[in-house]
Amino acid sequence: MKLRALALSLTLFAPVAALAEDSQAHAHLQAMSQANRSLDYSGRFLYQFGAEVSTMEVSHAVINGEEYQRLTHLDGRLVEVLRRGDEVICVHPDRSLTRMQKSQAGPMILAQRLTEDVPAQYNILVDGDGRVAGRHVTQLRVAPLDTHRYGYRLWMDNESSLLLKSEVVDGSGVALERVEFVSLDLEPNLTLSHFEIPESLRESELQPLSEDHQSTLMSVEAEWLPAGFEAADQDWRSADGRRQPVAAQGYSDGLAAFTVFVEAVGKGAVEEGVSRVGPTVAVSRRLTAPSGAYLITLVGEVPQATAERVIEGISVRDARH
Structure with missing residues (x-):
């Protein structure tokens, strides 16, 4: 806006x-x-x-x-x-x-x-x-x-x-x-x-993970953020039983906002790239960390150059260390 x-x-x-x-x-x-x-x-x-x-x-x-x-x-x-x-x-x-x-x-x-x-x-x-x-x-x-x-x-x-x-x-x-x-x-x-909520609806399976789930032990951090942007609480959720849990870490300056999604991918191939629709940009990168390999995706209403600079500094680490 x-x-x-x-x-x-x-x-x-x-x-x-x-x-x-x-x-x-x-x-x-x-x-x-x-x-x-x-x-x-x-x-x-x-x-x-x-x-x-x-x-x-x-x-x-x-x-x-x-x-x-x-x-x-x-x-x-x-x-x-x-x-x-x-x-x-x-x-x-x-x-x-x-x-x-x-x-x-x-x-x-x-x-x-x-x-x-x-x-x-x-x-x-x-x-x-x-x-x-x-x-x-x-x-x-x-x-x-x-x-x-x-x-x-x-x-x-x-x-x-x-x-x-x-x-x-x-x-x-x-x-x-x-x-x-x-x-x-x-x-x-x-x-x-x-x-009123329409009747005869089925709710998508999107459940919060238990606090002792292995994924919740991972921490998503940004090395660089534009001035004024602050992180919200990190949210780990499982979309369904066939996919790895996905972390969602939100950031906002009070008007603009973007979210960094992190999903474990192991040794499998992932699709990296950049796409834009209107003011919304999506940037995906593969990240290899001591705790494993991840697909990092930033989605939000910020310029592409800003999104790429942020995602280059994203790290995933074991929150226990």
């Missing part, structure tokens, strides 16, 4: 104007963060990811102090993502479901990551006004201070402060991902029944 830089004033009042502008931009971001978490709304939006464009429907409500959200793909095969408090469930076309983390909740994730405090590695600026879905909006730009992360352009509804349009942009200002509302209802009258 870029706005044009404000021209620098040459008057004596330039520092005062800059401070006022910065304060206004942060006030907008604070209002947007609050609105996206607290308001009831429904609508339809276009989701552009690389060359692909999808139409989606979203419903959001706060019921008994808990956030509920339903995302539904309106074209192609039916896929839904349901959020019920801290629980996030993806319903697949084959009627199976997978439980996910909130940080993996689909194209609206930027709105969820937004907080009133912008990470120190970004500047936020007001960049004029406009219209989205027939509504008047204020445009904001979140600009990175280095080349290790993407920038964001944001369009905030003037009436509700909801984020109505967002773009993830590269260093040249080209949009790599876009979410844009085409309709919005601020009085949807949603109830718990709207967020």
Whole structure:
């Protein structure tokens, strides 16, 4: 999840104007963060990811102090993502479901990551006004201070402060991902029944490993991370009984995020390489460590050069030593 830089004033009042502008931009971001978490709304939006464009429907409500959200793909095969408090469930076309983390909740994730405090590695600026879905909006730009992360352009509804349009942009200002509302209802009258999990679903086997499992004794570490990125808790899980457990180590600077996956491969051949779709890059490398051979894969919304530098410094070691 870029706005044009404000021209620098040459008057004596330039520092005062800059401070006022910065304060206004942060006030907008604070209002947007609050609105996206607290308001009831429904609508339809276009989701552009690389060359692909999808139409989606979203419903959001706060019921008994808990956030509920339903995302539904309106074209192609039916896929839904349901959020019920801290629980996030993806319903697949084959009627199976997978439980996910909130940080993996689909194209609206930027709105969820937004907080009133912008990470120190970004500047936020007001960049004029406009219209989205027939509504008047204020445009904001979140600009990175280095080349290790993407920038964001944001369009905030003037009436509700909801984020109505967002773009993830590269260093040249080209949009790599876009979410844009085409309709919005601020009085949807949603109830718990709207967020019920469909019946007759089978849950994918994705179980946490026991603490004494051999895989949980391995530690994934990064020699280098871009400034501001911090590691989350490492998560080892087994997808099914036929595959080796996979480690997932997440990293985030508060807006951008990527995950390093590690899977033991023994002496077998593995496919290394790089692929990109929109702002998401996937880089895979084989790693030989004292504890064995692994396939290391980094997936996330960071520039390719950043991903490759991070993955070159990934190490796997026995946590007991």
